[in-house]
Amino acid sequence: MCLGIPGRIVAITDADKLMARVDVAGVQREINIACVVDPGQAPDSIIGTWVLVHVGFAMSRIDEQEAQKTLQLLAELGEMQEELTAMQSTAQP
Amino acid sequence: MKYVDEFRDPERAAALQQRIKHLAAQIFARRGRPLQLMEFCGGHTHTIFRYGIEQLLPDSIELVHGPGCPVCVLPRGRVDDCVALAQRPEVIFTTFGDAMRVPGSRQSLLEAKAAGADVRMVYSPLDALALARKHPSREVIFFALGFETTMPSTALTVLRAAGENIGNFSLFCNHITTVPTIKAILDSADMKIDGFLAPGHVSMVVGETPFHFVCDHYHKPLVITGFEPLDILQSLWMLLRQIHGGYCSVENQYSRVVASGGNDAGLNAIHQVFELREYFEWRGLGSIDHSGVRIREQYAAFDAERKFSLVNLQIADPKSCQCGEVLKGVIRPWQCKVFGEQCNPQKPLGALMVSSEGACAAYYNFGDQQALIRLREENGVSV
Ligand code: SF4
Numbered sequence: 001m002c003l004g005i006p007g008r009i010v011a012i013t014d015a016d017k018l019m020a021r022v023d024v025a026g027v028q029r030e031i032n033i034a035c036v037v038d039p040g041q042a043p044d045s046i047i048g049t050w051v052l053v054h055v056g057f058a059m060s061r062i063d064e065q066e067a068q069k070t071l072q073l074l075a076e077l078g079e080m081q082e083e084l085t086a087m088q089s090t091a092q093p
Numbered sequence: 094m095k096y097v098d099e100f101r102d103p104e105r106a107a108a109l110q111q112r113i114k115h116l117a118a119q120i121f122a123r124r125g126r127p128l129q130l131m132e133f134c135g136g137h138t139h140t141i142f143r144y145g146i147e148q149l150l151p152d153s154i155e156l157v158h159g160p161g162c163p164v165c166v167l168p169r170g171r172v173d174d175c176v177a178l179a180q181r182p183e184v185i186f187t188t189f190g191d192a193m194r195v196p197g198s199r200q201s202l203l204e205a206k207a208a209g210a211d212v213r214m215v216y217s218p219l220d221a222l223a224l225a226r227k228h229p230s231r232e233v234i235f236f237a238l239g240f241e242t243t244m245p246s247t248a249l250t251v252l253r254a255a256g257e258n259i260g261n262f263s264l265f266c267n268h269i270t271t272v273p274t275i276k277a278i279l280d281s282a283d284m285k286i287d288g289f290l291a292p293g294h295v296s297m298v299v300g301e302t303p304f305h306f307v308c309d310h311y312h313k314p315l316v317i318t319g320f321e322p323l324d325i326l327q328s329l330w331m332l333l334r335q336i337h338g339g340y341c342s343v344e345n346q347y348s349r350v351v352a353s354g355g356n357d358a359g360l361n362a363i364h365q366v367f368e369l370r371e372y373f374e375w376r377g378l379g380s381i382d383h384s385g386v387r388i389r390e391q392y393a394a395f396d397a398e399r400k401f402s403l404v405n406l407q408i409a410d411p412k413s414c415q416c417g418e419v420l421k422g423v424i425r426p427w428q429c430k431v432f433g434e435q436c437n438p439q440k441p442l443g444a445l446m447v448s449s450e451g452a453c454a455a456y457y458n459f460g461d462q463q464a465l466i467r468l469r470e471e472n473g474v475s476v
Contacts, residue, residue, distance in 0.1 A: 004294060034249055055189070055243055059242075062350060063349070082190075086190060086214070
């Protein structure tokens with residue numbers, strides 16, 4: 001809930017509602033991107049961007065290197081599985 | 094237990110450790126007593142234990158584990174409210190997994206579920222909203238929990254529900270706020286904190302400005318900190334640098350995620366949907382002014398508290414439970430009379446044993462058990 005997990009935006013699923021599909025270590029699900037799209041910015045322009053995902057919302061953009069490092073650390077600590085399982089349980093919107 | 098050589102970048106860790114020792118020794122020579130530095134956030138507590146960071150620090154630095162674990166500070170009366178809501182036949186009660194096992198005065202949500210209540214674990218408040226769309230004849234309640242980090246997500250979900258006119262969705266709002274709580278800690282008579290590691294993901298939402306009072310009014314240093322072990326070591330060194338230099342300011346160690354102004358869209362959503370409560374009850378800490386938010390009148394239709402006229406009964410913790418003293422840093426987790434024996438992660442008596450971010454669970458899972466037993470005996474904690 002508080003730690004978040006890095007993922008990459010792979011597609012915009014609903015530009016009006018600011019929803020996108022994100023890929024987190026191979027698991028994909030729909031998330032909200034309202035907090036990472038600037039006013040007036042086209043949602044499409046953030047495809048490919050890495051973001052920190054908290055409870056189904058992209059909360060911050062991060063650079064790719066940083067994202068990979070964090071994912072690797074979470075995996076090493078065995079702390080990724082729980083988050084991924086929770087994400088996957090409701091991955092089909 | 095992990096040590097420096099297991100860090101991702103052992104050389105940097107060792108270098109930081111040396112610098113910390115060096116500064117801490119000079120500060121200690123001047124003050125003659127150890128520094129008490131608080132990591133507010135449960136995520137930090139978790140990293141500290143996971144990596145044995147306390148073992149890397151000289152005795153002149155004591156880490157005080159703060160109350161920043163939303164699950165741990167949930168009062169029993171609130172869990173009872175959840176259970177009562179979940180037991181209503183029309184209700185689908187949705188919650189993050191972390192909250193399932195928090196003990197109420199009679200049952201946890203997990204026990205209520207086993208007894209037949211419709212309690213469902215969700216990953217996101219958006220999933221709860223999707224359930225409401227799917228089951229229009231049921232009332233779907235989402236148990237909104239967490240500090241400012243998760244507030245934008247629930248606020249945006251309420252805005253979406255309002256936009257779509259979904260009448261069978263509501264929040265049981267138990268969001269809590271960081272800044273008033275840090276203020277309460279600074280005002281508390283039994284706590285003498287010399288500096289703060291501030292929560293990185295709360296700051297990602299609120300930015301740096303709300304923390305300025307810590308320096309301006311209380312003259313304590315504060316460093317916004319990331320969640321990797323090296324982040325924590327670096328931030329500790331930054332705190333020491335301020336203390337040694339005799340100045341204080343808000344520094345941002347986690348600038349790779351935290352913008353100084355926070356997140357505008359997130360803050361706007363929070364302000365649109367939520368307003369401060371006069372006070373909020375914390376497990377173990379009692380009532381703290383302005384430390385929680387509720388849903389604004391305008392969105393009353395999405396407020397489970399109003400919809401079901403909840404009265405927020407206050408229910409004291411069990412007598413043997415010393416969570417409050419641990420939360421305030423007055424005693425260490427292993428000093429609690431029931432630590433390990435009557436209270437452990439399998440059968441938690443207090444909330445600090447429930448979440449992996451709770452200080453007691455951290456000690457239990459990652460502490461050296463033999464050393465803890467020895468400490469308990471030496472200090473006359475009856476086993
Ligand atoms: S050991 Fe259990 S009862 Fe004692 S402080 Fe920790 S969580 Fe609370």
